[in-house]
Amino acid sequence: MKLTAHPVAAQKDMAALDSVDCAILRHLQQDASLSIVSLAAKVKRSAPACLRRVERLKEVGLIRRVVALLDAKALGAGMFAVIGIVLDGSTPQAFAAFEKAAQKVSGCVACHAVSGEFDYFLLVRARGNESFNRLDAAQLLLLPGVRELRSFKVLREVLSTQAIPL
Template sequence: MSTIKVRSKNAHEAPASDPVNSELDRTDRALLKLLQRDASLSNVALAEKVHLSPPACLRRVERLRQAGYIQRTVALLNPQALGAGMVVLIGVVLDRSTPESFEAFEKAAAKISGCMECHVVTGEFDYFLLVRTRNSETFNQLHAEQLLYLPGVRQIRSFMGLKQVLSTTQLPLS
């Protein structure tokens, strides 16, 4: 049985560089692939699929958690069924590039209703936000009540999604 080196004291930090090739064996990768597809699999079912005993499977999954490969287990909800079917990508340009302006913007962005992701990016924009809302009317309300008041913003450009072509939470594992 292979061992996984724990390099991070914080379970939410990413493991060290190129961990997939250097520290994960075939069984570890199989476990991660299966759990990405369906984290509700029982330990017994998971163990059967990777040809391990249930106790050995449980130990491996726990090691993967402790090493930071598994951050958390969640339920993926249906956005349309919950009234959040419209996705809007928002490009943001700040009026200045200082640590204080980035910090203020990031704190405010974390409080935007329906904001699912916020990324610092290179190029024309400083940030991209992914926001989910019910429809264009609710997005207009969000724009008027929250987006216009974000600190340090020089420009906001919104891109409404017309059709979802691909959406996945599964990371590629070789």
């Protein structure tokens, strides 16, 4: 079973993943802090064999990085907003300038270029309404090329996951 490091090739080679690879990925998505020994026991393989598989999955880019998911509310960033952005121009330069600036927005946890009514959606965390209003006035309204900005404050997170269905 040969997997390649190129993202498009890796996508095509998803069929090359066997049930053990998929089980490893599922378990790591649930708890990336599992030791190799614990992970190996869960997928019914030896620790060295499991480690080789995990390293290969990292090498080909299917495991990009391992992070801790923090409790935003407990850390004082419980307010969540989705911000729809429409740019003035549709040039590569306008998109590049906006994307560079968006990466510097305080509390921005994601920026997605989208199709449809908006050009981008930003997902932003803030301490509360006052904090968000300051962010809106000091940073969001000053983003380059913005023609229209619509903010949607999240009332309740019904589902929030980074898990990829396998």
